[in-house]
Amino acid sequence: xxxxxxxxxxxxxxxxxxxxAVSVLEAVGDFEFVEAEAGDAVKEETxxxxxxxxxxxxxxxxxxxxxxxxxxxxxxxxxxxxxVGSFVNVRPARAYPGVDxxxxxxxxxFLRENTEGVYxxxxxxxxxxxxxxxxxxxxxxxxxxxxYACEYVEEQGNDGFQVVHKANVMRETDGRFRxxxxxxxxxxxxxxxxxxxxxxxxxxCLDPTQFDVVVCPNLAGDVLSDLAAGLxxxxxxxxxxxxxxxxxxxxxxxxxxxDIAGEGVANPSAAILSAAMLLDHLGYADEAENVxxxxxxxxxxxxxxxxxxxxxxxxxxxxxxxxxxx
Ligand code: NAI
Ligand code: MG
Numbered sequence: 001x002x003x004x005x006x007x008x009x010x011x012x013x014x015x016x017x018x019x020x021a022v023s024v025l026e027a028v029g030d031f032e033f034v035e036a037e038a039g040d041a042v043k044e045e046t047x048x049x050x051x052x053x054x055x056x057x058x059x060x061x062x063x064x065x066x067x068x069x070x071x072x073x074x075x076x077x078x079x080x081x082x083x084v085g086s087f088v089n090v091r092p093a094r095a096y097p098g099v100d101x102x103x104x105x106x107x108x109x110f111l112r113e114n115t116e117g118v119y120x121x122x123x124x125x126x127x128x129x130x131x132x133x134x135x136x137x138x139x140x141x142x143x144x145x146x147x148y149a150c151e152y153v154e155e156q157g158n159d160g161f162q163v164v165h166k167a168n169v170m171r172e173t174d175g176r177f178r179x180x181x182x183x184x185x186x187x188x189x190x191x192x193x194x195x196x197x198x199x200x201x202x203x204x205c206l207d208p209t210q211f212d213v214v215v216c217p218n219l220a221g222d223v224l225s226d227l228a229a230g231l232x233x234x235x236x237x238x239x240x241x242x243x244x245x246x247x248x249x250x251x252x253x254x255x256x257x258x259d260i261a262g263e264g265v266a267n268p269s270a271a272i273l274s275a276a277m278l279l280d281h282l283g284y285a286d287e288a289e290n291v292x293x294x295x296x297x298x299x300x301x302x303x304x305x306x307x308x309x310x311x312x313x314x315x316x317x318x319x320x321x322x323x324x325x326x
Contacts, residue, residue, distance in 0.1 A: 003282055004032045006057050006064040010039040010076070012256025013266035014067020020268035020318040021065060021275040024294075027322055028279070028287040034061065038076045039069035049075040058249065059083040063278050066251040067271065073255065078121070081114055085244030087144045089114040089221060090152075090277070091253060093228035093238055098300035099308055103231040106208040110228070111152065111161070112221025113145050113177070114242055119218045137173040137217070142180035148243070149181070149215045150188040160191025161213035164200050164220055177217055201227060229253060236267030236307045237299075239274035241281065248281050250274040260306075264313045267305040269295055272321060294324040 005025065009018040025031055036054040043049040049072035058064045058080055069076040081089075089112040095101040122134035149161050163181045167174040178194065185192045195203070197220045203210060204224070208231060216224060229238045235254035242249040252270030260266055272295055279288035298320045304310025305317055312320075 002030055002032050003062040004034055005278070006034050006036050006061040008036050008038050008054065008058075008064065008066045008080075010067040010256070011041055011070040012068060012258055012261035013254075014039070014069070014256060016261075016264060016266045016314050017252060017268045017271035018065060018067040020314055020321075021271040023318060024272050024291055024321060024325070025065075025275050025279070027325055028290060029284060038066075038072075038080070040072050043072050043075075050079055055079060055083050059247070061247065063247065063281055064249040065271075065275060065278060066249055068252065068254065068256045070256045070258070077251070078119065080249055081242045084242060084247040084249045086114045086242035086249065087141060087245075088112065088148045088243050090241040090243060091221070091225040091228075091238060093225060093232055095232040096237070096296055096299040098302075099233040099237070099304075101231060101233040103205070103208045106228065106231045108204075108208060108211045108228065109152075109213055110221050110225045111145065111149050111213060111215045112225065113141060113216065113218045115218075116141055117173075117218030119222075135170070135173050137176045139176060139180045142177045143184050145215060146181040146184035147188075149213060150185060150190045153190055153213050156213070158212050160185065160193065161215050162193045162195050162200075162211055164195050164197045164214055164216045164224065166197050166220075168196060174217065181215055197224070200224060204228060205231065225253060234267075234307050235270065236305065237269050237273070239270050239277050241274070241277045243281070248278070250278040250281070264315065265306055266314050267307050268314050268318050268321075269299065272318070290326050291321075293326075294321045297324045 009015045036057045091110040094107040095104045116136040120136035125131045165174040165178045167178045229235045238253035276288045276291040303312030
């Protein structure tokens, strides 16, 4: 084992939770870590939120672990997703025993389109009164996402997935997305259920067990996965993977948490669970499971950080996870 893992702490609690996740990776494997910079702090220093060197390092790596960027988040994460050629953002949302959750029965994963939709960057200020945004949807990106979803459900032993859209209103863009996704699934013999995105928001709150694998356009996946974070006990728990054909970037779903940054009290679980997804991606399934089991055990028995009602700091929770590794 000596894959090269790029580590970008970024800003705010990224500087606290990423070192925690790195210490866990160090405990289970023999990796070469390459530090790189991105975010508000490096922008202040150099004028650039995402230095070319960081972009190139990420593009050439086997995998990247990223914390969060503050004001410059969009200038950092959108190009970094491009750097790894990411076509899907994988966001599992599950409740853990011992964690006070609005919906403790939640266990689902969002597969979010990761390159286009309203995040494609085509926004214009046309006058003092008018701004517009062009939404981009391609058949090719939608099909690529659907192919991944089909492989994903097959691996998980599921029959199919739900596809979330609003094609009844956005007939052209979401219509294209829906048609492409459903066609690919039909070709692969995978079942799909269509759910309108507003109805999904209600249904997932009332009964999250109706959903296992949820395929979404970009913005819907962003918002609905944060909603699911609320159902399971907060943003400190949700990891994510930006997956490309042969490279990937892993990051907690949360941001820089300016309200608690610098205090050393952030929940490192999301970052450590992101590291577990990274291990899976690199083919270390046993190590990934070892890490997940340790995190689950700490979530169940404590110590816990303040967001989960505890009074432990990041270091104590990380030490407990390290302690419970096999
Ligand atoms: P946020 O996720 O940073 O914080 C929302 C709330 O959740 C805060 O109360 C925070 O304390 C809490 N929280 C988040 N992660 C936590 C953790 N690990 N442990 C304990 N509590 C946690 O979202 P917010 O406040 O909307 O954004 C703050 C900054 O982060 C903004 O500048 C935004 O642009 C950036 N951001 C960056 C992202 C990225 O780099 N991918 C993603 C989301 C936001
Ligand atoms: Mg978000």
